Amino acid sequence: xxxxxxxxxxxxxxSLIWIGLADAGEARKRISSMANDYSNLSDIEAEIRFGRDxxxxxxxxxxxxxxxxxxxxxxxxxTGLSQYAGRPELKFYFGILETDEINAFAAPGGYVFITTGAxxxxxxxxxxxxxxxxxxxxxxxxxxxxxxxxxxxxxxATGGFASMIGGATGxxxxxxxxSLLEAEEILFKKGYGIEEEIEADQFGILLSSAAGYxxxxxxxxxxxxxxxxxxxxxxxxxHPPHEIRIQKMNxxxxxxxxLNTNNAKIRKRFYDYIQK
Amino acid sequence: xxxxxxxxxxxxxxxIGLLLAIFFFLIQTPLSGAEKxxxxxxxxxxxxxxxxxxxxxxxxxxxxxGMEIIILEEKGFWYQMTYNEIPGWIFKLMVRDTPPKxxxxxxxxQLAELESKARKRPSAYTTTASxxxxxxxRDRFASQYKNDYNALxxxxxxxxxxxxxxxxxxxxxxxxxxx
Numbered sequence: 001x002x003x004x005x006x007x008x009x010x011x012x013x014x015s016l017i018w019i020g021l022a023d024a025g026e027a028r029k030r031i032s033s034m035a036n037d038y039s040n041l042s043d044i045e046a047e048i049r050f051g052r053d054x055x056x057x058x059x060x061x062x063x064x065x066x067x068x069x070x071x072x073x074x075x076x077x078x079t080g081l082s083q084y085a086g087r088p089e090l091k092f093y094f095g096i097l098e099t100d101e102i103n104a105f106a107a108p109g110g111y112v113f114i115t116t117g118a119x120x121x122x123x124x125x126x127x128x129x130x131x132x133x134x135x136x137x138x139x140x141x142x143x144x145x146x147x148x149x150x151x152x153x154x155x156x157a158t159g160g161f162a163s164m165i166g167g168a169t170g171x172x173x174x175x176x177x178x179s180l181l182e183a184e185e186i187l188f189k190k191g192y193g194i195e196e197e198i199e200a201d202q203f204g205i206l207l208s209s210a211a212g213y214x215x216x217x218x219x220x221x222x223x224x225x226x227x228x229x230x231x232x233x234x235x236x237x238x239h240p241p242h243e244i245r246i247q248k249m250n251x252x253x254x255x256x257x258x259l260n261t262n263n264a265k266i267r268k269r270f271y272d273y274i275q276k
Numbered sequence: 277x278x279x280x281x282x283x284x285x286x287x288x289x290x291x292i293g294l295l296l297a298i299f300f301f302l303i304q305t306p307l308s309g310a311e312k313x314x315x316x317x318x319x320x321x322x323x324x325x326x327x328x329x330x331x332x333x334x335x336x337x338x339x340x341x342g343m344e345i346i347i348l349e350e351k352g353f354w355y356q357m358t359y360n361e362i363p364g365w366i367f368k369l370m371v372r373d374t375p376p377k378x379x380x381x382x383x384x385x386q387l388a389e390l391e392s393k394a395r396k397r398p399s400a401y402t403t404t405a406s407x408x409x410x411x412x413x414r415d416r417f418a419s420q421y422k423n424d425y426n427a428l429x430x431x432x433x434x435x436x437x438x439x440x441x442x443x444x445x446x447x448x449x450x451x452x453x454x455x
Contacts, residue, residue, distance in 0.1 A: 005289070039374070039377065041377065044377065052428065053423075055431075056423040056424055056427075056428045057422070057423055059423075059427040059428050059431070060422035060423045060424040060427075061422070063427070064424075064427040064431060068434075071434055072434060072436070075434055075436045075441075076436055076440065076441045076444040076445070077441075077444075077445065078441075079436045079437075079438060079440075079441035080438075080441035080442055080444065082321075083320060083321035083322045083438055083441070083442070084320050084321075084322055084323070084367075084370065085320055085369075086319040086369050086372070087319070088319060088320065088321055088341045088376050088377070089376065089377040093431050093432055093434070094431075094434075095427075095431040095434075111431075125448060202353070203369060206353060206367055206369060207369075209331050210322075210324055210331065211445060212445070215331070255352060256330070256331075256352065256353060257330045257331075257332065258331065261331070261332055262332075264449045265452070266448045266451075268451075269448050269451070
């Protein structure tokens with residue numbers, strides 16, 4: 001019987017160890033999430049300043065459309081959506097880039113861009129809201145900020161960044177420039193990872209749905225854009241294959257009961273502002 | 277040769293051991309789920325609360341930045357919560373476990389001036405970057421991607437109030453539903 005007691009004891013001890021490890025893992029996860037929070041004021045200031053300079057590069061690469069009516073329309077929809085986004089400390093700015101490319105960009109700190117090429121392919125305001133929601137998600141989830149570890153304190157490669165712009169030392173300026181180059185590569189060449197794109201898709205769907213727009217608008221826009229995916233260099237080649245994203249969106253729409261809703265599409269106003 | 281009663285005893289103790297493991301697993305679940313009844317904070321300017329975890333269900337109320345809610349349960353993208361003892365469901369993306377920061381607005385004019393000064397000091401960067409082998413990469417991008425701060429400032433000057441944006445979206449929804 002001594003052997004049997006040992007077996008029971010072993011199972012008991014194993015259970016305790018397993019529980020202990022699970023709790024330790026949870027604790028590690030929490031500590032790690034606190035360390036990567038990027039939410040103190042100097043982090044936010046660094047994020048905005050970095051995003052501002054990156055936006056100047058985007059606008060150096062593409063021209064801002066000189067059409068106040070259209071830019072204001074995008075701004076009204078984007079600002080309305082941003083109120084559901086969970087970053088009350090940021091002010092969001094929206095602009096249209098004059099290019100046939102079907103694309104949209106977001107820079108940290110609240111700068112969101114959409115191309116005239118993308119607008120031409122859209123059928124209604126719900127699709128515009130969904131794409132803006134997707135880009136807002138990249139800002140809200142700090143995808144570039146986390147990837148490049150943009151922080152305001154001394155704990156990152158761009159450490160001391162917040163105080164750098166006004167009185168930069170050579171090494172801070174160098175780190176800053178280097179991070180800008182990496183961010184440009186993400187936006188213009190490499191793109192985000194597929195997990196980040198899928199997260200932004202889900203977030204975009206929820207954001208535009210919360211504002212009252214049709215939840216399937218982003219999926220429908222991507223289905224339309226899918227035909228431009230291959231063989232056309234002017235398409236959104238930085239994003240993961242549309243097919244994967246469409247599949248994931250279908251799962252989200254199904255799971256969340258977001259198919260066949262009565263939410264608004266708003267076709268006429270969209271045509272009045274954008275297509276006329 | 278193992279006796280059959282010894283095997284029975286072995287099975288019996290294994291079952292006891294298994295039951296113990298299940299017992300501790302059940303104990304552990306509420307420990308992780310100590311998130312239940314925890315206070316969290318609204319981080320979006322507008323946070324609609326629904327009767328069920330579905331945007332097509334009844335909208336019970338709309339909460340605002342900084343309001344405290346108590347989390348009861350989580351399901352997919354949703355939290356079940358109460359606010360002033362009124363229960364409902366809210367999107368997780370609108371909620372965090374720390375209070376929101378104050379609205380943070382940088383003086384864009386001051387920033388533009390500071391950055392203008394910083395841009396006039398390229399030589400220090402160029403020298404350091406060159407020493408670290410970054411210059412070639414930077415130059416490649418610098419020629420490819422230029423800056424346009426004038427366009428940026430124009431974009432930043434297009435200020436839209438949250439009230440105007442709200443009204444515009446709401447009007448669009450109303451007109452859509454008007455035959």
